[in-house]
Amino acid sequence: MVKAYKKVQVAIADDHTLLRNALAKLINNFEGYAVLLEANNGKELRNKIIQHIIPDIVLLDVNMPEMDGYEITGWLHKNYPQIKVLVLSMLSDERTIIKMFRLGAKGYLLKNAEPEELKRALDSLMNKNVYLSEYVSDKLVSGLHKNADRDMQPVVLNEREREFLRWACTELAYKEIAEKMNVSVRTIDDYRQALFAKLEVHSRVGLVLYAIKNGLVEL
């Protein structure tokens, strides 16, 4: 605390209070870093930044209520491009990783990383403006290889499709879903086919998995 140089200011946004606080402690113990602010979700983070509490680095959970990691990353990239976003996630799928980098993230860290890796990531972000673990680099490269186009533009669902998707994550048969949504079973078939195409799945289980992975349903 008697250091003369200015510490790197870190912001943490994560709705898991326990993890967030613990992370803050961890980071405050890192040489040269200090936690400037903590937020429960993207909206809270944005509000504080708007009030001129400007961190150098934002440590961000992908899945948050109110304003998730995607939104806030996009907003930061647009309005405060100098703030470096380090994504902290439990998910290790290509899509999420690629999506976050496209939105402007500078690094991606899995939640089961070692604390040393977090330190390395922060250092790398300050020195080289980017952090890529071997694991993430692999995912990025192989991901870019595959579908240069489709994976890049985020999937957009309309309200009707989202509603159907939520019902699909239910033990109701399509016939029953049709009744719930006041349409014929055939229309449900159309929703299903549209979603199958958009989400690149071919079964109801695929729909359920997508919906859960992307937080479109409550568990």
Place this chain on the structure above:
Amino acid sequence: MVKAYKKVQVAIADDHTLLRNALAKLINNFEGYAVLLEANNGKELRNKIIQHIIPDIVLLDVNMPEMDGYEITGWLHKNYPQIKVLVLSMLSDERTIIKMFRLGAKGYLLKNAEPEELKRALDSLMNKNVYLSEYVSDKLVSGLHKNADRDMQPVVLNEREREFLRWACTELAYKEIAEKMNVSVRTIDDYRQALFAKLEVHSRVGLVLYAIKNGLVEL
């Protein structure tokens, strides 16, 4: 560090290294508590305890690879009943909570709790041998109300059923799963029926939802 009295020895088992380490820091900062050991999963924790590294309290994640929270809690309760288990979970469904308490857990904490609540929980565990947050008490009571019998005895799946359940959370058809598991489709039907009965669902979507809610599959 110059305290005269003996600190309460805490063990942490969680596969999220970052959270685990951070939690350790947090707890080491609590007056009167010290982290004795950290483990990546239940099996690792068990091995250390067998080697006579005996904590007073175990802080346990429900969802871990190798040996999950359920197994290790049952094992601890049977072999080291004096060790108090505090469950740390992201899930807040009645079933999980009730299951853990039946298996011998002494407290249940959500991962988005405040650090203060963790401190309170630890204190309560040492003083009163139990910790119930208001939230968890509610869930317990309402849960007990409903199905006094079935919900109480924890659902036990065997290895074959768990394997099938993991495949069920896949876009593979049962026929393909049968090939993967080297059994006939009819045998798969048996697994399915057994699971439908045990988990009280009646569709594949129900299986998927259960598996995800209970952390039996990786997302």
Place this chain on the structure above:
DNA sequence: TAAAAAACCTCCCATATGGGAGGTTTTTAT
């Protein structure tokens, strides 16, 4: 205002899924 797309529909068909009645063999527990 014309074209496109979104929202809804009918009829058809193959395969997947869920459910029931029965059976053998191997493993586990008493």
Place this chain on the structure above:
DNA sequence: ATAAAAACCTCCCATATGGGAGGTTTTTTA
């Protein structure tokens, strides 16, 4: 040693699901 259970199987049947060809009506957008 014997009973129970777990693990595996055959055959049958009804419904659910996934996929295709085609159509009307309303809303959006160029």
